[in-house]
Amino acid sequence: MQHSEGITHPKINLLISPGWQDYTLLDTGNGQRLERIGNYRFIRPAVQAMWKPALDEKEWLSVNGVFHPNQSENGGLWQFEKPVPPSWELSYRFLRFNAFLASSRHIGFFPEQAPHWDWIYQKVQESNKPVKVLNLFGYTGIASLAAASAGATVIHVDASKKTLQFAKVNQQISQLDQENIRWILDDALKFLRREQRRGMKYDAIILDPPKFGRGPKGEIWEFFDLLPQLLEACHQVLNPQPLFFLMTAYAIRASAITIFNTVNDLIPFPQGELTCGELALEEKSAKRLLPMAIYVRWQNHAD
Secondary structure (H helix, E strand, C coil), X not given: CEEECXXXXXXXXEECCCCCCCEEEEEEECCEEEEEECCEEEEEXXXXXXXXXXXXXXXXXXXXXXXXXXXXXXXXXEEECCCCCCCEEEEECCEEEEXXXXXXXXXXXXXXXXXXXXXXXXXXXXXXCCCEEEEECCCCCHHHHHHHHCCCXXXXXXXXXXXXXXXXXXXXXXXXXXXXXXXXECCHHHHHHHHHHHCCCECEEEECCCCEEECCCCCEEEHHHHHHHHHHHHHXXXXXXXXXXXXXXXXXXXXXXXXXXXXXXXXXXCCEEEEEEXXXXXXXXXXXXXXXXXXXXXXXXXX
């Protein structure tokens, strides 16, 4: 980070993962991405891929399924050209989990987050002490599995009962002790405020707040309206000397600098390093990078 007259300017980092064997971004272009997920090939939207595909058209025709979005931002339908099972098992380094096709175009995991999983595992493993991790908006739990695999105790919170069921299956597939992760169906902000009243503290927090969402009791989540409250509540349950903090954001009209400044302002971390940047996937065809998300993360200098 650069400093000028007391102002902190972040360096924008780019994270990609070379560690995948069960996932490949084969090609991108014309607003779409061609992916291999295990033994199956799919086409999903990628609006930022405004360039032309590098592979021949025949490569794009040989797929198991194509996702066709509807007028909403998340909904749509899968059109299948070849059979696809309801779910199938994948691995990434030390992790095992299921992939599946959802009507929201999601596939049960976000492959671009693999550098985060590596980082979480490393931070917990190198701490050489008991670590309690809170994962908010935890989805199907891959980050929770990474932390638990390294020895952490994890509290995983998500507002979707169905998603939590998938996460519990992923825990079984990874053969992790049931006591390592506690799965909680709740609204993230309400959970944080209850934890604050209980005096609970966490050594690390992972959060991936959506642009828009609903809690289990109909609570409305709006990213720009509620993120400041969420971060302030996170500060209240963080240990005075935390291990790390990690936040990822998708599909919002903001840059990594936006969330860097917001986190830096609302969470007074002790001496350490706060960084931000983008997560991207590198295609196999022409080695172009497809931007996927923005992130910010903090770690203690001692770590």
